Amino acid sequence: MDGVARTRLSLGPLQFHWPKEDMQRLYRDIADSPVDIVYLGETVCSKRREFRHQDWIDTAERLATEGKNVVLSTFSLVEAQSELGYIRRLCENGEFLIEANDMSAVQMLAGKVPFVGGPTLNILNQRTLQKLVDLGLQRWVVPVEMSRTMLAEIRADISAPIEYELLTWGRLPLAYSARCYTARAHNISKDECANCCIDYPDGLALQTRDDENFLVINGIQTMSARTSCLLSELHDDAGIVDILRISPQPGGTDLIIAHMDALRRGEIDSDTAAKYLEVYAPSGLCDGYWRGEAGMTNVR
């Protein structure tokens, strides 16, 4: 149980485009939640500017004062020179830890300040991880394709005391593109998008022609329709993951956190928690990647 007690909870970067007041509410509420670490910043699309740079910094400072460990996350896909400039500004903030979500950010941080390796860096083996640890990686958010067996093998070979973080609840980000698919669904191009993704706080559903909820469109990002749920990691596998990440969603984020907190305290078991939380996964649950199978499958 020591391992369970040590396990920390994090709130991952908001993947969706929400109105400013909804973002303010999310980060106001999180201050009182049992979450230990909060990742802030826009990671999907640089055209989403409900929060400006100063809003992110103000929020970071407030949450830090309120006892949260704050990390600033960078874009997952960098295309424009202006985006590079913004990442550089984040990396040089001098106060908060950075989650590097592409190799541009890694290059700006490597050998200078410790950093978090985000889930979109392709770290899939020990030698790659060791190289980045040598350059300052101190926490690793494992890629969505990672299985438990793979992580256990990698972890066993890395002697440096880095932390391992896993997306435990949330839709899986599966792909990034130059094209905005939300804009495409509106028959407009990305340059004309008028931030139409703000109308889809939980993404835009993409169904197969036999009506299966398959994917979710979120601007330039494509996500799984199913919610990845690895709650059993809290209970059954203490020791392999240090930090469990929850991805913010429009409804139930507070309850999901509360259940995961109860779970880590041993007050409920993972089956009970998953059953209760299933209502917050409108297209069902999945856990396939973690078991080394097709990501969309679910053992339950």
Place this chain on the structure above:
Amino acid sequence: MNSAQSHFGRPSSISSAARLTRGDLWKVCIAKPFKSLENSRLRLNTGLKMELVCPAGNLQSLKAAVDAGANSVYIGFRDETNARHFPGLNFNDRQIAEGMDYAHARGVRVFIAINTYPQPGNLKKWQNAVDTAANIGADALILADIGVMDYAAETWPNLNLHLSVQSSATSQDAIDFYAQQFGIKRAVLPRVLSVRQVAAIAQKSPVPIETFGFGSLCVMVEGRCYLSSYVTGQGPNMYGACSPAKFVRWSETSDSTETRLNDILIDRIADDEKAGYPTICKGRYCVNGDVGYAIEEPTSLNTLPILADLVEIGVAAIKIEGRQRSPAYVGRVTAVFREAIDKCLAEPGAYRPEQKWLATLASLSEGSQTTLGAYSRCWQ
């Protein structure tokens, strides 16, 4: 309205690309020229060229590419160490030796792609691939994984390393990382950048830039697309194939053919429609009540309309996709690009894509359509 015919309204960039003249594209994609034509002539006079890099999935394709005018050919071993791990494709040791002799005798370089990601427990297999490639005299290795690059740079310090498109490096800073850490000599850019963005990177990159010129179009940033593994458990990164054939199922209904990937319905094709391979990103789905190609139509990338621009902004090499294609396909695409590049380099200001080239390429394209993809902002 027949929902199967709905195409998400907006005319595809395919037809708009065909209608646009080079002057229009210049206006659309590049607000101001980055180097003058005078400069590119100077570069020509110094013998600088746009290198044509062509695919070969077997010995016949390699010979076809060499004979049709490729400057370099890229190949892979017959296993999951490369991103075209398809049954019956790729080279064994004897074929590589023969292919290498054939290419080198004609002044053509051979690159070996070892561009997937090893996992714990099998890194040795990728390291062996690097050793084999180095021992047989590959002119360059195309690598994606940091661990593999670390091994190659340490073990074979004189080997030419190229950064694979699978590394998802989309900025000069990302390329700087690999140049500083592993001494890469070239970077292949993912197909997510506009011409203006490619130009900015080409100007600032510490190493020459290679971009895709023609072939099947990945619309997601390469190396970061998990759609195939989400559905099948096998994807480009770790297995070396997208939508592997063993998960594909075709079934006939009364008026259509359904294509499924591990039971997920990718498309329903009417009897009078042409069926494409069921890649997830080229399927038809329902979004907001409309059925259509929500991600991308079956189409191929074609950069002939902007070839002079790519020369102009300093792209060093053009890559043709298609190691999974036939020798005839490889030969015909290579021949078209050879002629186009030669004409373009001889007189960049007068360059226009010729109708016969476009017709040949369209006939070889997915869905008989081509697009400029992300190079054109209208596509995005």
